[in-house]
Amino acid sequence: MTSEAIGVSTSRAARFLTVALFAAVLAGCSMFGPPKTKEVPIVPAAALYQKALDDMDRQYYATALKSLEQLDRQHPRDAMVEKSKLMQVYANYRSGKLNEAVLAADRYMALYPNGKDAAYVLYLKGNAYFAQIKDITRDQQLSKDAIDTYNLVISNYPRSEYAKDAKEKLLVAYDQLAGKEMSVGRYYLGQGQYTAAINRFRTVVEQWQTSTHIEEALFRLTESYLSLGLTTEASTAAAVLGHNYPSSSWYKEAFALLGKQGLAPTVNSGSWMAGLRR
Template sequence: MTVLLAVGLSLGACKTLFSKDEDEFAVIQEEPAETLYNEGLLLANSGSFVAAAKKFDEVETTHPYSEWARRALIMSAYSNFEARRYAEAIRSAQRYVTLYPGSDDAAYAQYLIAESYYAQIPDIGRDQERSEKAAIAYRELLEKYPQSEYAAEARQKLEVARDQLAGKEMEVGRYYLGQGRYLAAINRFRTVVTDYQTTRHVEEALLRLTEAYYALGLVSEAQTAAAILGHNYPDSEWYKDSYALLATGGYSPNENKESWLSRVWRRTTGTL
């Protein structure tokens, strides 16, 4: 008969298995944290990232309060990321940021969170939840660690994620516009102009606002959208289309300073 005695041991102690075979005791030594960590490194260096992540997780499980556990946690996040196990990478990296927000590797952990979401951004026709989460994670990286070596890349990829989100709004807005659901369409294009003004979609959004407002008979709003488009993007094909649309009714672009669009544009561009 074998009995396993579970006892809380201090770090560096051993686990002991008592056996009555020949009245002898068998002692099984717990593998040292450093040994487990180095085994994980060897596995990661050989490209066996799943096995490496498991080895690093073992360090934290068996030596939870050691310095090796801290190192193993960030390496677990890295190994899972390289293995494309993004959910696991995010969990490990988030745990690291929570436990060690002031450490040298905290910025890298936040970067891994953002990169894991970014790697999962789907095409524009699908739900953009991961794009939103990537944008949030990159913004958090820039807010918490603005001087980190990952900041420049974070800014670039944040804009890509934002562009994706704006593209989704445009897709839905165009659908509503085509269905004659002008108010629903306006709400989508308004989001692009208000929240994603630095993306490449803003020019088309201003044209679509011109079209939707004109279709509703709200000529002043249509003129305002076209005027802002023409003032900021005078050589744009979208502006030419908006100008031509207004001309069919004998109108021309003319900005109404009291329009919500004019106020939003001036506020977001700092021209108030």
């Protein structure tokens, strides 16, 4: 046999041996079956819940959430699940996962709308929205969401310990919305779009009377109405401002602004603002 023939024969034998070894490996694998996955041991619900509480005491919120989620998976019909759902809202809120806290609150309320902790869950949901309220130059949907949620707490659970704090936070949320209206109104005023500006300031005066922007809103109404030549409405806005806030610096400006045109603050009984005097 030539050297070339020997080389070809050796090469074929090597390929055959490789294929045979690969087949043997596959056969060996099939004998032992698929690789086993690591099984999570079943832990009593009470133990998982206590571990979660201990972790939250140490501010290990991510670890606590894992224990609570394990509780839900392993013991879906256990009475502890309701507490677990509650603590998931709390843990997400405390760890700064505010959107997750809102979702967790919605899950709790869907499962336990009349649960004994429903007031607290709604309160935490409102706080999660409240903590995300941005500056007044941005969209204020979060302020509206906070207001809606706090109003649910107040109307559904008026005697709960959370209703009082919800009322206080409402004032801040209202102030955010009023501030947004004022910001847009001032822009329109600066652009000479007086009717559009009036609509914004009127919203503040009619809807957000407890806000810190009410005095300026009445002054801006005076200014806007004067710019349109509506002197009766301008005088009424200034008169209401002076009646409700006589020591306000905004009233002094409104009084001076009217004086430059020989006008004085006077209430027109037919004005939409006439009933705003307190």
